[in-house]
Amino acid sequence: MKVLLSGNEAIARGAWEAGVGVAAAYPGTPSTEILETLATLPEVRAQWSPNEKVALEVAYGAAVAGSRALAAMKHVGLNVAADPLLSAAYTGVNGGLVVVTADDPGMHSSQNEQDNRHYARMAKIPCVEPSDSQEAKDFTALAFDLSEEFDTPVLLRTTTRISHSKSLVEVGERTARFLKEYAKEPSKYVIIPAHARVRHSVVEARLLDLADYAERTPLNRVEWRDKRIGVIASGISYQYVREVLPEASVLKLGLTFPLPAGLIASFAAQVETVWVVEELEPFIEDQVKAMGIRCRGKDALPREGEFNPDTLRRAILDTGAPPAGPAPGSPALPVRPPVLCPGCPHRGVFYALKQLNLTVTGDIGCYTLGVMPPLEAMDTCLCMGASISAAIGMVKANSDLIGHTVAVIGDSTFLHSGMTGLLDAVYNKAPIPVLILDNRTTAMTGHQDHPGTGRTLQGEPAAALDYLALAKALGVKRVSVVDPLNLEQLKARLREDLAAGEPAVIVARRPCALLSRKPAAPLAVDPAACRMCRSCLRIGCPAISAAGGTVAIDPGLCNGCGLCAGVCKFNAIGKAGEASA
Amino acid sequence: MPEKTTNLLLAGVGGQGTILASKIICAALQEAGHDVKQAEVHGMAQRGGSVVTQIRFGNQVHSPLFGRGEAQVLVAFERLEGLRYLPMLAPGGTVILNDQAILPVPVIMGAQAYPEDAVLRLKEEAGDLLVVQAKEIAAELGNPKAANTVLVGALAGWMARTATNRLTQAHWLSALATQIPEKHRQVNERAFLAGWEVGRR
Numbered sequence: 030m031k032v033l034l035s036g037n038e039a040i041a042r043g044a045w046e047a048g049v050g051v052a053a054a055y056p057g058t059p060s061t062e063i064l065e066t067l068a069t070l071p072e073v074r075a076q077w078s079p080n081e082k083v084a085l086e087v088a089y090g091a092a093v094a095g096s097r098a099l100a101a102m103k104h105v106g107l108n109v110a111a112d113p114l115l116s117a118a119y120t121g122v123n124g125g126l127v128v129v130t131a132d133d134p135g136m137h138s139s140q141n142e143q144d145n146r147h148y149a150r151m152a153k154i155p156c157v158e159p160s161d162s163q164e165a166k167d168f169t170a171l172a173f174d175l176s177e178e179f180d181t182p183v184l185l186r187t188t189t190r191i192s193h194s195k196s197l198v199e200v201g202e203r204t205a206r207f208l209k210e211y212a213k214e215p216s217k218y219v220i221i222p223a224h225a226r227v228r229h230s231v232v233e234a235r236l237l238d239l240a241d242y243a244e245r246t247p248l249n250r251v252e253w254r255d256k257r258i259g260v261i262a263s264g265i266s267y268q269y270v271r272e273v274l275p276e277a278s279v280l281k282l283g284l285t286f287p288l289p290a291g292l293i294a295s296f297a298a299q300v301e302t303v304w305v306v307e308e309l310e311p312f313i314e315d316q317v318k319a320m321g322i323r324c325r326g327k328d329a330l331p332r333e334g335e336f337n338p339d340t341l342r343r344a345i346l347d348t349g350a351p352p353a354g355p356a357p358g359s360p361a362l363p364v365r366p367p368v369l370c371p372g373c374p375h376r377g378v379f380y381a382l383k384q385l386n387l388t389v390t391g392d393i394g395c396y397t398l399g400v401m402p403p404l405e406a407m408d409t410c411l412c413m414g415a416s417i418s419a420a421i422g423m424v425k426a427n428s429d430l431i432g433h434t435v436a437v438i439g440d441s442t443f444l445h446s447g448m449t450g451l452l453d454a455v456y457n458k459a460p461i462p463v464l465i466l467d468n469r470t471t472a473m474t475g476h477q478d479h480p481g482t483g484r485t486l487q488g489e490p491a492a493a494l495d496y497l498a499l500a501k502a503l504g505v506k507r508v509s510v511v512d513p514l515n516l517e518q519l520k521a522r523l524r525e526d527l528a529a530g531e532p533a534v535i536v537a538r539r540p541c542a543l544l545s546r547k548p549a550a551p552l553a554v555d556p557a558a559c560r561m562c563r564s565c566l567r568i569g570c571p572a573i574s575a576a577g578g579t580v581a582i583d584p585g586l587c588n589g590c591g592l593c594a595g596v597c598k599f600n601a602i603g604k605a606g607e608a609s610a
Numbered sequence: 611m612p613e614k615t616t617n618l619l620l621a622g623v624g625g626q627g628t629i630l631a632s633k634i635i636c637a638a639l640q641e642a643g644h645d646v647k648q649a650e651v652h653g654m655a656q657r658g659g660s661v662v663t664q665i666r667f668g669n670q671v672h673s674p675l676f677g678r679g680e681a682q683v684l685v686a687f688e689r690l691e692g693l694r695y696l697p698m699l700a701p702g703g704t705v706i707l708n709d710q711a712i713l714p715v716p717v718i719m720g721a722q723a724y725p726e727d728a729v730l731r732l733k734e735e736a737g738d739l740l741v742v743q744a745k746e747i748a749a750e751l752g753n754p755k756a757a758n759t760v761l762v763g764a765l766a767g768w769m770a771r772t773a774t775n776r777l778t779q780a781h782w783l784s785a786l787a788t789q790i791p792e793k794h795r796q797v798n799e800r801a802f803l804a805g806w807e808v809g810r811r
């Protein structure tokens with residue numbers, strides 16, 4: 030039976046059919062749906078972990094114990110999990126271990142566009158790249174076989190376009206698997222230097238075997254057509270090549286590390302011009318050139334951003350510049366930047382921070398939107414967890430910033446990698462208030478549960494972290510909970526904590542507006558009381574507009590959070606239908 | 611001679627239900643025996659940004675993406691988004707427009723102006739423009755949220771009238787049945803049929 034699946038759904042299906050027993054992940058676009066799908070399939074112990082390092086270590090332990098196991102993450106997640114990955118490459122596995130990295134060329138929702146195939150090369154493990162959902166399913170199953178045959182973790186690399194595009198997939202059934210026997214083997218699994226030296230030789234020998242395998246694997250294939258152009262491509266680029274150069278011969282690589290040197294040489298020898306078509310880094314191209322083979326590639330194709338068929342048409346068929354944009358003189362269309370939702374609890378926090386004119390080290394999540402106008406209350410945002418640690422550095426470097434600097438971090442992000450930063454603040458006596466924005470979910474990536482929400486991936490009840498108890502245990506003496514939409518309470522608390530000269534934790538607690546089932550009644554502006562001072566517009570709520578010369582609240586968007594009523598100096602905003610007092 | 615691949619573009623604003631609409635469309639295409647690929651951009655879209663979905667169907671589809679000037683049909687869930695993605699439309703292509711404006715924040719803040727002549731410009735540049743009062747139609751049927759299904763109906767009706775493909779109304783209704791949960795099905799079926807009538811004109 031054929032079903033329409035996204036690449037991520039297909040990976041989950043492939044893992045399930047291949048008998049995966051344990052799967053762990055931390056959410057991250059474009060990888061999140063892999064675990065969300067696995068959670069719906071029977072016989073898989075699927076879980077959210079607090080971060081990618083933990084997820085990969087859980088999957089690793091499961092594999093050592095004899096199960097097939099999978100860990101999934103977005104590309105930057107593998108930076109967090111790089112430590113276990115590079116050493117798991119030395120110890121090898123027992124049951125198959127597949128690590129999925131979902132890269133994001135074009136940065137649809139990421140802070141960089143690193144090319145994670147480099148991790149496979151650095152770790153000396155195989156890298157498998159599917160080019161559609163059918164391959165995503167088939168290659169995942171094959172990656173498990175490969176992992177067990179060569180006793181190595183396997184990196185399955187997708188990109189946003191593979192993970193999030195849907196195409197038809199022939200699905201199968203689950204093959205029953207028994208746990209492989211677990212035997213204690215410290216010389217393999219305890220990676221002290223004496224063992225690691227031996228294991229390194231194993232890794233090098235394994236890489237040679239894998240290079241051999243690359244020549245004969247069904248993951249790589251040659252499609253002979255016209256021999257004037259021969260293209261080497263993998264992943265989504267293969268589909269663009271088929272679209273734009275339907276007559277060209279193609280060496281399609283499903284295994285992009287290690288490369289099949291013999292296959293590449295013989296393919297190149299039989300075509301007039303070799304092109305290597307790959308998004309981001311010249312990962313294949315550099316290696317092909319190092320084999321002494323002349324080829325075209327990044328001399329014409331961009332290193333930045335995502336490809337589409339037009340990219341190839343321009344670079345390879347030389348069709349010239351893209352069609353012109355709107356006619357000169359026509360006004361630019363208004364942009365539609367992502368915004369905090371109506372009723373979002375984060376809005377109150379950033380409005381207060383802006384009013385107090387503070388230096389704000391931020392973090393990653395919906396609340397990063399606090400950097401956008403009209404709130405514009407964020408100074409830095411680097412990577413998950415960096416808010417607290419960066420604030421420590423700032424106040425250590427510049428004492429003028431003491432008393433004016435706060436760190437802002439989401440609940441999921443705090444549990445991901447903020448706890449160690451907070452410990453550092455206590456240990457090294459950094460006088461910074463830390464605002465933990467506890468909206469009871471991982472909102473940014475589509476509302477996943479985490480160790481603070483009291484529910485598991487499957488929605489079952491679980492222990493919910495007590496942030497105040499944790500902060501106290503780490504040594505923070507000043508701890509409090511505030512309502513982020515109660516501006517006066519929030520500002521008073523911030524002022525006190527900023528003046529205290531020691532670390533503090535303020536938990537700003539209110540559930541994400543998209544989670545509350547029963548929003549309060551919408552508010553309305555009383556035109557008789559409104560003086561058009563525009564104060565309410567400065568909170569940046571998409572439900573409030575002044576487009577027609579008067580301020581109005583869209584009842585279809587407003588969820589009655591009341592923040593605007595609180596900032597109105599003329600009491601002009603109240604419940605719709607009720608005259609304001 | 612392989613059948614040419616057909617390209618559809620759905621453009622709207624986060625929260626308008628473009629993703630469910632594209633699921634229904636893909637299911638109907640699959641019912642009718644087409645190869646289908648669909649690409650969408652997730653992530654920040656949820657927070658009120660533009661949401662764009664590309665659907666391609668035919669005998670065998672390779673790339674899930676197509677380029678500028680290649681969409682045979684643009685289904686615009688909102689006027690400004692219709693205008694924004696107009697360059698994706700193939701020469702002589704059709705625009706199916708939900709006659710609704712959702713103001714982006716820069717407009718709300720008074721920093722930029724909403725293009726008041728959007729419908730006019732779409733009319734000038736599209737080969738054919740079909741304006742649908744999807745929100746009003748859906749509201750009359752009892753659920754303004756079903757505006758997306760009205761638009762799917764309009765697309766379906768338009769395709770039945772003009773295009774050479776294998777889709778019948780039965781394919782669409784069975785797609786609705788698989789994609790929409792029982793309790794919302796009735797109103798969505800009515801929304802679809804109301805849209806279908808507009809599309810058939």
Ligand SMILES: Cc1ncc(C[n+]2csc(CCOP(=O)(O)OP(=O)(O)O)c2C)c(N)n1
Nearest residue numbers: 057106393394395439440441442471472473
């Ligand atoms: C290392 C890493 N993993 C995952 C992500 C994807 N990601 C970005 S923000 C975020 C979590 C946001 O949740 P939270 O901190 O609770 O803030 P909210 O979005 O709920 O406001 C995630 C998972 C990332 N950017 N980097």
